[in-house]
Amino acid sequence: MCFLFEDFKGWKQYCEQHQMPLHQAVIEYEVSEKEASEEKIWDGLANAYTVMKEAVQTGLTQDMTSRSGMINNGAKKVFNYPKPLLSKEFQVLISRALAAKEVNSCMGRVVAAPTAGASGIIPGVMVTFQELHGVDDRKIHEGLLVSAGIALIMEKRASIAGAVGGCQAETGSAAAMAAGAMVYCLGGSVDQVFNAVAITIQCMLGLICDPVAGLVEVPCVVRNASAAAIANSSAQIALADVSGVIPVDECVEAMGEVGQSMETRYKETALGGLAATTTGQAISKRVLIQDIEMLPDEDQE
């Protein structure tokens, strides 16, 4: 069973061979690898989705000010702004992704999906998707299983950690998971689901991790909104069978390669990008601990 989440090709083959939908293979993986019961898996998914919905709600209703002050109730402002740019739905999508992520920045409860830095994307996307398309919770849970399968492969072949692969690995993976889940929930074929993942990766490729002052706030919060938008644009493209041309496994490989060659200063170290700007530096001085004992370069054992 371990072979299954090595690559997307293997996942597809397995499903074809056993004539099962994508999400069922993920259940089998979890049952065999973790000796979990199916019932427990469904319960876990239901719980995760409930926490996601709550996070969206909390972020839109309660005070969301972070300890550093950089995050200050942005989601509510977006939600309440009187003039939708595209449509009310788009405005709601963006504000929900922001909301769940703000909850995360303010020490509230979220689901790390796949990581805490990206914890606004799947909630923002799936809550909005469910509302617009009227799918039931069970279907959303299936979608989450598919997104977990996507992440398992991305973790193995590339990375899902900003410190290893840059922000493409975090918000990029989350967007790919969300895009795949939506296409799946709408009854898309395996190829369409995987194509949605491929296209999303193509859009998120190369994104560096450069959090100001090393805190998961700026640019993380706004990137959750943009990743939610990209997940939707990719899913829309994939549903229409417009190919991403480069197969999904190769896209993941490219992501891994880009992540590997990314310089350390772009991997959560807060030494490059936005973190290194004049303002970024000034904020960092203000909010970070300065009283640090530095060990000599050649430290003993």
Next chain:
Amino acid sequence: MAEQSSVFDMIGPVMIGPSSSHTAGVVRIGRVARKILGKAPETADITFYNSFARTYEGHGSDRAIIAGLMDFKTDDDRIKTALDLAKEAGFQYKFKSVGNASVMHPNTVKVVATSGDRTIEVVGESRGGGVIKIGSVNGFGVGFNANLSTMIIMAADKKGAIAFIATVLANEDCNIASMAVNRKGKNDRACHVIEMDSKPSQVTIDFLKHLSWINEVIFIPDIDF
């Protein structure tokens, strides 16, 4: 000890933000330390290394480690107010930052905790996504991630010890996922770290504990339970 990830590592963990490595992982390390200490700590000296050193306040790692030491789980709302709760409970803590510790993983925290006459030292690494690795316990290199049932046995370094322990566990149908031994000097002391797919019974743990050549048996269940 490369474990396959779970679906709930991808859709999860459910946690208190902001950071899976700086908050959730740190709660877990604190909780492992709590299990090793075996009771509520009275004091704790905490050292944050490298990347943790500067950002532990901004990420709430300070509240996270204290929350873990108070046995809160990663999704406990009380993490946010853990420092106040510790004060109320009379639990005293100190924080220190050390940078440039090149032999250590970027996200490392060391906990020295005491309760009564018992003092323990745990060094843990937070490896991203909430995954942790306990690097050392009381100076012995260990290297487990606490997502299985883990048993740490401090014993005299004697011949046949490994086989003996393995047999005792096998008799109970405990599937051993990994077993590692770390020694301090030949024929001195050995630290066995055993990761199992299921939990051994209390009788077995007590049996091992009462053997004269075994100094200590610490059992750590899957850290999120």
